[in-house]
Amino acid sequence: MMGEIRIQTTLTEQDVKRTAYYNVIFRNVLMLVLCWVPFAGGLLCLIFQDIVRVHYLLCIAFMLYPFIMMALLLRRVRQLIAKRKESIGQTFLMTFDDEQITLHSEAEQLELNWSQINEVRELPDLLLCYTSVRRMLYLPKRDMTEDQIIEFRSMIRNHLSYKKYRLK
Numbered sequence: 001m002m003g004e005i006r007i008q009t010t011l012t013e014q015d016v017k018r019t020a021y022y023n024v025i026f027r028n029v030l031m032l033v034l035c036w037v038p039f040a041g042g043l044l045c046l047i048f049q050d051i052v053r054v055h056y057l058l059c060i061a062f063m064l065y066p067f068i069m070m071a072l073l074l075r076r077v078r079q080l081i082a083k084r085k086e087s088i089g090q091t092f093l094m095t096f097d098d099e100q101i102t103l104h105s106e107a108e109q110l111e112l113n114w115s116q117i118n119e120v121r122e123l124p125d126l127l128l129c130y131t132s133v134r135r136m137l138y139l140p141k142r143d144m145t146e147d148q149i150i151e152f153r154s155m156i157r158n159h160l161s162y163k164k165y166r167l168k
Helices: 013-026 029-047 056-083 146-159
Strands: 005-010 091-096 100-104 109-113 119-122 126-130 136-140
Touching: 005 136, 005 146, 013 056, 013 126, 013 136, 029 056
Parallel strands: none
Antiparallel strands: 005 091, 091 100, 100 109, 119 126, 126 136
16 A cells, blocks of 8 residues: 655646647647648659649648648647636645545645546656546646655556556
C-alpha cells in the first residue's frame, strides 16, 4: 500500500500557457502532419510543374493551407488561455492515495477514482492527468519534492495500464 501525496499549488499564467500550447499543438501530432503534407505536396508541384501539370494557383493554395491551420490552432490556444484566466492565482490542494484523487480549490471540489484517469503525461516541469480529452489536472513539479514525484510515478504505474502514461 502506497502513502498519501498532498500537493498544494498555485497555478501561474505560465502553467496555463504551457499546457494550452502542449495540448493544442504538440499533443496533436496528426494535425501537424496534416498541416505540412499539403505544403510539401504544393512545393513539389511548383518545383516539378512540367511533370505534374497542376495549375500553380492550386499549388500555392496547398502551400498556404498549413499557415491557415496554424493560425486556427493558435486561435484555439488563445481561447483556452482566456477560458482558464480565472484559475490563475487560485490555490489548489491535491491529494493522491490508493483509493482516489481529491482536488480542493476555492471554486470546486473534485473526487476521482483512478479508473477515471485516461492518460498521464510528464513534461519537464509539469505532470498532466487527463480525465477526458478536454479536462485535466495540472501538477507543477516545482511544488513537489523529489520523493513525491517518485511516489507519484509509482502510483501511476500501479493504478494505470502502461498504455495510459508517459513518464520520464
